[in-house]
Amino acid sequence: MGPVSKVELTRCSFEDIExxxxxxxxxxxxxxxxxxxxTDLTVNSELIEKASDALIDIKEHTSGITFATS
Known part of the structure; x- marks a missing residue:
């Protein structure tokens, strides 16, 4: 294992995840x-502005997890 840092995801879309x-x-x-x-994450055709909008649970040993729209 090792750390994961400085990751950028842009214009990702996930459909039918219920x-x-x-x-x-x-x-x-x-x-x-x-x-x-x-940035510009969409889930079921909805633009995501925060983790809970996408049903993403941010747990321990994390920091600086952000959502943005352009």
């Missing part, structure tokens, strides 16, 4: 998930 929840979580303090930006 009530499926996703999780963003680091493994431990040495394997954190940090500085992830999702």
């Amino acid at each position: 009530e499926f929840h996703s999780i963003i979580q680091g493994h431990d303090e040495s394997s954190r998930v940090t500085d992830v930006t999702m």
Whole structure:
């Protein structure tokens, strides 16, 4: 394992996921998930402005997980 950082996802679209929840979580303090930006993410044709809009659960060992629209 190791850290995940400085990830940018732009113009990603997911359809027909119904009530499926996703999780963003680091493994431990040495394997954190940090500085992830999702820009223009759509789920079921809806533009996402925050994690809960996309049924994304942000758990422990994370920081700087953001959602943006252009």
